[in-house]
Amino acid sequence: MASAAATLEIVDLPPLPPAREVPQTWSDSIHSWWATTVQFEKESAASEEHILRRLPSFLPSGVATPSPTPRIISRITQVALPSPHHAYINTLSMLPSTPSPSEPVPTVLLHGYAAGLGFYFKNLPYLADEWVGKRGGRIYALDWLGMGRSARVPFRIRSKGVVDKVLEAESFFVDSLEAWRKAQGIEKMALVGHSLGGYLSVAYALRYPERVSKLILLSPAGVPTSEHAHDVPSAELANPTPPNGKPNGKAKLVASTNGAPTDTAQVEEARKPSKEEQTRQRRSMMRVVGAYLWEQGVSPFSIVRWSGIYGPLLVSKYSSRRFSHLSAEDVRDMHNYIYHISRAKGSGEFCISHILAPGAYAYYPIVNRIQSVKVPVAFVYGDHDWMDPAGGLASIEKLKKAGNREGRIYIVPGAGHHVYLDNDDVVNRLIVDELAGKPYVGSARYA
Numbered sequence: 001m002a003s004a005a006a007t008l009e010i011v012d013l014p015p016l017p018p019a020r021e022v023p024q025t026w027s028d029s030i031h032s033w034w035a036t037t038v039q040f041e042k043e044s045a046a047s048e049e050h051i052l053r054r055l056p057s058f059l060p061s062g063v064a065t066p067s068p069t070p071r072i073i074s075r076i077t078q079v080a081l082p083s084p085h086h087a088y089i090n091t092l093s094m095l096p097s098t099p100s101p102s103e104p105v106p107t108v109l110l111h112g113y114a115a116g117l118g119f120y121f122k123n124l125p126y127l128a129d130e131w132v133g134k135r136g137g138r139i140y141a142l143d144w145l146g147m148g149r150s151a152r153v154p155f156r157i158r159s160k161g162v163v164d165k166v167l168e169a170e171s172f173f174v175d176s177l178e179a180w181r182k183a184q185g186i187e188k189m190a191l192v193g194h195s196l197g198g199y200l201s202v203a204y205a206l207r208y209p210e211r212v213s214k215l216i217l218l219s220p221a222g223v224p225t226s227e228h229a230h231d232v233p234s235a236e237l238a239n240p241t242p243p244n245g246k247p248n249g250k251a252k253l254v255a256s257t258n259g260a261p262t263d264t265a266q267v268e269e270a271r272k273p274s275k276e277e278q279t280r281q282r283r284s285m286m287r288v289v290g291a292y293l294w295e296q297g298v299s300p301f302s303i304v305r306w307s308g309i310y311g312p313l314l315v316s317k318y319s320s321r322r323f324s325h326l327s328a329e330d331v332r333d334m335h336n337y338i339y340h341i342s343r344a345k346g347s348g349e350f351c352i353s354h355i356l357a358p359g360a361y362a363y364y365p366i367v368n369r370i371q372s373v374k375v376p377v378a379f380v381y382g383d384h385d386w387m388d389p390a391g392g393l394a395s396i397e398k399l400k401k402a403g404n405r406e407g408r409i410y411i412v413p414g415a416g417h418h419v420y421l422d423n424d425d426v427v428n429r430l431i432v433d434e435l436a437g438k439p440y441v442g443s444a445r446y447a
Contacts, residue, residue: 029313051118090143100136112195116148117141145176146348169351222362224391376406382415
């Protein structure tokens with residue numbers, strides 16, 4: 001990594017221990033796991049700081065504000081919440097040293113599932129310069145309660161109905177964001193949320209409409225409707241299953257080759273599946289098992305924790321593949337950061353299976369309730385995003401019918417689900433333009 005002086009010209013930062021290389025062998029994985037086990041909190045904080053030192057205005061904990069005071073000051077703090085006990089939100093604040101009399105509404109960046117505020121590392125320098133430095137706006141990036149490096153508080157669902165479970169799980173995040181807002185003394189804020197963070201941003205706007213000025217949703221999860229949707233309470237009774245778990249009625253009949261009805265079981269007995277069919281069946285079984293584990297609250301984080309000494313190598317398979325377009329240094333630091341926030345105590349992850357079904361389809365889809373949102377909404381998708389922009393288009397139509405004509409959708413070229421990382425040049429300018437209240441005009445297609 002660049003030297004401290006080159007990273008932050010206004011002050012010499014104390015050196016950080018060198019970041020651990022991405023493990024390539026079992027031996028590397030064991031060494032990485034052991035170091036994390038011995039000094040987890042220290043190693044976790046260092047993994048975050050390695051990421052954030054890319055921000056020129058970043059001042060680590062214990063480093064005094066230099067004199068003369070720089071125009072932007074960026075720090076990590078842990079904002080205490082009144083409840084639950086010992087709860088706090090890990091917060092990166094990027095603030096102008098001199099408040100502007102015409103300060104725009106503060107902006108809050110919210111990460112997605114299996115991520116943290118450090119995932120915005122390629123966006124923070126641009127936003128700090130263009131929005132904080134030039135316009136005097138405040139920007140905050142948060143780790144959701146129970147995720148990233150925020151407090152890992154216990155969570156247990158108490159509701160019974162599907163929609164009630166959704167609302168209770170949403171409250172775990174939404175109410176903590178509201179508590180954070182109060183603690184910071186913010187009246188109103190613009191929310192920029194990625195994936196699950198986009199979904200929860202809308203949920204927050206529906207719960208606290210007077211506190212939101214704008215929504216910028218980066219590849220938001222849980223937008224389109226699907227067979228998993230339980231918008232209407234009666235939907236839970238649409239396909240009742242008898243107590244014995246078997247469907248009612250007689251065995252289905254199909255036509256045999258001679259036209260006579262034949263029992264399905266007999267047909268299946270005689271049928272010999274091809275290799276392709278066997279592969280599809282195995283994949284279908286894996287999906288069934290995966291769906292079951294998801295509904296039981298088993299998450300990717302659980303697997304990392306259960307993997308023990310193999311955890312670092314397991315995470316490296318994901319980080320090296322998904323972020324292969326980044327520099328080797330970026331991949332190394334992202335790997336260490338992801339491993340540490342994945343290995344931390346389970347908490348907020350246990351809410352997600354009550355909000356999203358496998359495949360990131362919502363039990364209470366955003367498209368079926370977004371019509372109540374009265375503020376401008378911008379949907380942003382990558383051109384090879386696995387999130388379907390059709391949900392965003394349908395949401396904009398719902399907004400228009402409800403009288404809100406300030407909805408826009410962008411398709412960003414050369415980007416997938418992590419659209420803000422895959423094409424940060426376009427997304428950075430898009431966010432600033434949207435925060436300024438004007439449509440982005442550039443290479444992103446606009447609908």
